[in-house]
Amino acid sequence: MNLAQILDHLKSLPKIRRNMTDWRVIPAREASYAEFPLPLNPRLKGALREMGIEELYTHQAEAVELLFQGKNVAVVTPTASGKTLCYNLPVLNCLFDDRNSRAIYIFPTKALSQDQVSELQDLISILGEEIRTFTYDGDTPPSARRAIRTAGQIVVTNPDMLHKAILPHHTKWLKLFENLRYVVIDEMHNYRGVFGSHLANIIRRLKRICKFYGSTPQFVLSSATIANPQELAQRIIEQEVELVDNNGAPTGKKHFLLYNPPMVNKALGIRRSSLAEARNFASLLLENGVQTIVFARSRLRVEVLLTYLKEAMTRAKKSPHLVRGYRGGYLPLQRREIEKGLRQGEVLGVVSTNALELGIDIGQLDACVIAGYPGSVSSTWQQAGRAGRRTNVSLAILVATSSPLDQYLINHPGYFFGQSPEAGIVDPNNLVILTSHLKCAAFEIPFEDGENYGLDNTSDILSYLEQNRVLHHAGNKWHWMSDSYPAEEISLRTASPGNFVILDAKDRSRVIGECDYFSAPMLIHQGAIYLHESLAYQIRELDWEGRKAYAEEAKVDYYTDANLKTNIQVLDVFKKQDKGGIGLFQGEVNVTTLVTMYKKIKLHTHENVGWGKVSLPEQSMHTTSFWLEFGKSALEELKLSPENFSTGLKGLSNLLGKIVPLFIISDPRDIRSVPMVRSPFSQLPTVYIYDNYPGGVGFSEKIYNIAGQLLQACLELVQSCPCKEGCPSCVGPPLEVGDMAKENTLALIKEAIGKL
């Protein structure tokens, strides 16, 4: 069977049709072209023609023209639409005009940058011009670094290298900063939340250094589809940005299937395993020789699926080597080989984590099976975009797991296929992030009196740093005065300060894993069972001051669940609205958490088999929060017993905690939701959703603005869940939440929606 026949076959099967919640056919798109922009160097035009490019796609031409006009540009088009040409053309054109000019390309990961460099090199080799393009990252040999610093015309790097190695040594990069014309930020949608807030500050530092050397580079950003590309780009570079999203690249017809595995146990809300279902689809495709990519959410799931599919190939009397795995942890050479095999068609199938979601060049495949919702609509489109030839038909199948997020999505195709509502949020002025970069900036070039960095009252922070003896004011400048390297103290990618390391209790130099500061009391208290790569360790000792935990491998049949007491104190209210007894708020809070005990819970049966005490200091965190309050009149209308009300509040909190990350593209750990039957702020029942990062990262403001939409989503999720009293796919299991969890939660949601 070919792909078209497989599609017909699937359509004919009732058991498949029954579980398809949607079967969309996205029609083919014709290409729309535009002529080469006039100022483009004739030799570049010649090289493009040599590559078979007679005209540009409309979005490419528009981006190039805007850049020629001196504007900053954000290009937002799908995978494989020729985004890189949008910035490669103006950059190369500029290098033709002035051999001294320079450009920096910033990619979020190392693998990605290598790939883009090889594409750029191809274009350069056709041009026959010597344009020195170098990758500068952790793997760059020291011997090559000096040459790159002085001679590299295009320097390809990542935010970490820019932050730690380039900016703090800018005098060695004199030529680059004096002549910097373009800064390219690819895959911008990766820079959201904490990582994005860090990047925005790195760009502030970069611009400050450019100013010192007298250059004013233009910025080009590119992104997968998100709701607010222009806003995000402008927040990151803090300058006006023109949006280019008139995609002119052609695509073939695409079938997009949403599949919900059938229910096995209705009462408990358990469905068939998404892995098994994904395997069935993938092996059908692979056995018929359809080139397929399968995405799984974790490394472990990748390995499991890979094993299944290799077995399936053997049963079908085909070589199991036609199917490969791909994930972090594979060696670079091995990865390159698989990528090449996919491009050339020698590899028929690949099972991958989201490592292949980014723009690594593997060509276009025929089909894509996504085992479990990847966590955001834009990721799902990125992954699905891996299948889709320019002319032929292609297929993407999303197989849902039983998590609430998956269940919401699979049952709301309209939401999924509509305009992506996710927005990238960054807060470059988060006080903790800003201050840590302010230190780096002062290290790079002394601050002058009256100079502002992000905030108007920069001098306030500078004098604070002087009191802390890291800066020193002399003359009219603030000088770095510490024998330390401030960039080393910042981790761009992890959310919390002062991580804990988990060490082997026997061999105290062996690191087992890491745990962020705020999760430490819950996960690595003394006696806790810590799971890592499916091995169980028991924490023997937690050295709170030294940020270390010592663990020993343990053969146990239980896991631990710490009991966290949370208290939230409202410090300041920034925004509020009261609608007939339902109050919405956003403001500043102090969250204190204390772990006092933990439960031992038997694996599989989930019986409570014991408990232990924990004595750890109380933790507090100053952050921003959204909260929803049920006023007296709402309580009177609801007429619920205190017990039922409490159950409903817990259910609502569970729902919100799971739904919110979908709407604000954040990691589920970036926010926390807490129900309080009697909030100390108002003495009223309240659900708090706070930013799980000191100082807040801007999530709560967004949540406040879309609260109605969020409640509507909760309502739809609960109503469409076939379970009786509540299950992990919706409000949570009744054993945990309370009796009649579903009914009580629904009552609360309806009351709130009715008022808003």
Next chain:
Amino acid sequence: MKLSEKLQEIERQIGLPKPQKEPSSHKQELLGIPGQVKSVELGQFFLRETSFPLDHPCGEDQLGALLEHSATSLRLLCSDQRIAELDFRKAVFLDVETTGLVGGTGTYAFLVGVGGFDSSGFSIRQYFMRDFDEEMAMLSGLNDFLSPFTSLITYNGKRFDLPLLDTRYHLCRLGLSLKDPIHLDLLYPTRRLWSRRLPDCSLATVEKEIIKVIRKVDIPGWLIPSAYFRYITSAEQAYLPHIFEHNIQDILTLVALAHKACQAVESPLSAGVEYPHDLYSLGRIYDRARDYSQSSHWYDQALNPQLSPDLKVDLLWRLSLACKRTGRWQKAVSLWDEMVASSDSLLPWVELAKYYEHVAKDITSARKMVKEALSRLEICLCTRDSEGRQEKELLHRLSRLNRKVAGGSEPGELP
């Protein structure tokens, strides 16, 4: 809440230390340090000048001892061949004290010591910034002094002092007047001469082991940044004289070290290079200079029971190559014969094969050597790339030898 209070609260929560008391900033008179405040166009800085007679002792030697040498002898120890043009009388010796050891643009050179020979002996000028806003004036004063110099002597100056000064001048929008000097960075000769004997090549170790300087009261290098910060924030001057003395001693050490390095190549045995490791190092140095009669001489001298076994294997191999290159075939062959009996390396087999083929014209023996080598490759199962290449080369050699035999180009030899 004020921004700074908020910060303080957040930092307290994440466990950062509390801020200390209010800092103070004022330029005071420097007590106990002879010198004067200099004014230039860009401001003021502090300058201390100190002179030493030529017979001033430094370790085992006197400062003036260096002037007995010519830098020509250092050519053996340096890759920059311009070193021969360096005149010790006209060179500037330089050492900086910094606010940090981490490098990068946030590290300042707060004290720059420069020294040189003159009519009265040896003089050292120390440029010091009494506060951070004196940096520009200090650098410009230093520039005025440095501009006539064309050669420079430092320890690790290529990687540390000079790039750091370069950065400081850039940040002050000035340019270092010392342009592309002939730079004798003594770290590299030190490594070539003594690294095999010393635990490390830090200036402190070299000073103790090679020059035999004993510092009386000294502030360790790593404490210097915090001592300077202490002076800046609390006007506490107690450590300052020690920093100045430390810097002076560093510069005097440079002079003595240059002398020791010259001596070590000019008259090794009189310089007390009785250590076998140092003699081996001399062999390596002459190997590098392609002076194989000298290198084999020093390798011979270094053969000593005290030599570590690893080094001895390496030494014999290098000695055999030096013998080969100087035509001492008999000695070379006997060394290789010894090696094939005692080590796993294929290289001596290959050398023997080459010898029999090209020098002794004994094709049969040459073939025997190649076959021996190949059989050893099989035993160790060719897994590494280098071995794959070796195997290819050996097979190539064997087929050539076979051809020679078959072609009868070597009369009298039987297949």
